[in-house]
Amino acid sequence: MSLILPSAPTAARSLTGVASDLLAALEGADGQLRPARSVVLVIVDGLGAIQLRGHAGHARHLTAGVGRKDVAYSVFPTTTAAALTSILTGREPGSHGLVGYQVLDRERDRLVNQLSGWESDGIDPLVWQPTPTVFERAVAADHAAFAVGIAAYARSGFTRATLRGATFVAAKTPSERVAVAYQLAADHPGSLVYCYLPEVDKAGHKHGVASAEWVAALEEIDGALSLAPPRQVGVLVTADHGMIDVPAHRHVVLDEGDSRFDGVRHIGGEPRMLHVYLEPDVDAEAVVQRWRVASEGEADVLSGTDAIATGLFGASVTPDATSRIGDLVVIARGNKAFYDGTADDQRARGMIGQHGAIAPEERQVPYIRRGAFAV
Known part of the structure; x- marks a missing residue:
């Protein structure tokens, strides 16, 4: 038996194209994104396009002007370790090697956690994930690179596997992270800035999609992204995967x-x-x-x-x-x-709330352009 993946539109965007899209925009090349002086990539972890459309009333800033074509497709499996690495390397999981949440290290005959177990499981990020990141590619092309996230992630193994090449800048709340990312992009012309917002994913896992807690997290993200981007800065808002409730x-x-x-x-x-x-x-x-x-x-x-x-x-x-x-x-x-x-x-x-499989709720993610990227 062979599995036939649910079909995606012929012209559908893949998350593996995000890295090249951003670098092309910095170089002034024609592509999916308009040229920009600096670029900001905002990842709203766990926010699927279907869930966003279904709760547009709680995300008025985020969904303003967004149509059904403003969608990209995640990779398989639809899990953070695999999909976020695909976004940040431009490669499929079979190429970058992070093929799931927990996988077997056959040499040691033990399962290792590819999201949070790098230190405890003794995984070397530079060996386990050797593919150059978008940040390393940006720096090689003389662009400054920054990653804005939660302080606890600054030195993690997963950060070393996926964010290497970027200068990590910690900020607490979603609003603070977005504001810091925009300021870095304005202060460093030609820069690539990454901004990570995990609040929706965390609320979904614990309470479920459409729960009061999930809606509150979405509203917080929407409020953070209501801030206008600096002039000539392109902002791309997307996600690594969506989510589905499993009672x-x-x-x-x-x-x-x-x-x-x-x-x-x-x-x-x-x-x-x-x-x-x-x-x-x-x-x-x-x-x-x-x-x-x-x-x-x-x-x-x-x-x-x-x-x-x-x-x-x-x-x-x-x-x-x-x-x-x-x-x-x-x-x-x-x-x-x-x-x-x-x-x-x-x-x-x-x-x-869970993900990892191939349901549309898991595969379809927003691809929202703001600032200099707006069309």
Whole structure:
């Protein structure tokens, strides 16, 4: 069985094009974005285009003048580690190597967290993610580069993997981060400035999309982005992925004795997109068929080889990325999510808003142009 991705419009933008779009605008070249003296990339983590349209009344500044064509498509899997890295390198996950939330380090036979586990899991960001970032490319072309974010992220391994080349500037609130980013762009002509806003994603995970807390976070982001960009500064607002609510009754829990555990050594990925790693010498095709039968109607199940051949992780997949992709790839359908009920840590089962799979709510993100980029 091969998986057919939901079709995207022929001219649809991919998040992998953002880096080149921004650099071309700085160089005055014709492209998706108009030329600008400086550019600001605003990432609203977790804000899908569908959710934004559905709550336009709570984001009047953000949605002003935005049409249905102002959309881009995220990569697979639709998770922050993979998608944000694709935005900031211009490469698909199969190329930059961050192919999921939690993946197997086969040399050490242990799962590693590609978002927050760099230090605890002993991952070297420069080795694990060697692709040049958009900031390194900008600096090589004599453009200043800045990243504005929360202070706690300043020295993290994920920051070193994705933001290297940029000078990190910490600011507390969304309004402060946007204001600092705009000021840096104004003070440093020719600069590339990145501004990260994770509040919507955090509220969605904890409380769900459309919850009072999620709406409040969206309104806070909208207020922050009501600030007018400096003259001749182009601003692109987008996201790494969208989000979908998964109520508890849609959980697929694999408890002790479930046949899907047979031959399985590790289960990584995340609840809506599992990387399943098998024991040595197991008949992988038999395990794939067992998962398909047991998960019928709940997930698409592919071998890792088929997932790569289908192009899910991009047109080109490096040997390192191949080693991190599961022997099975399990993609949740609808608003299902899969959990290992035998694991010691069950905290993830309290998460409401989720992402990682291929639903339109997860794949479609806004592509909003402001300032010198406005059309």
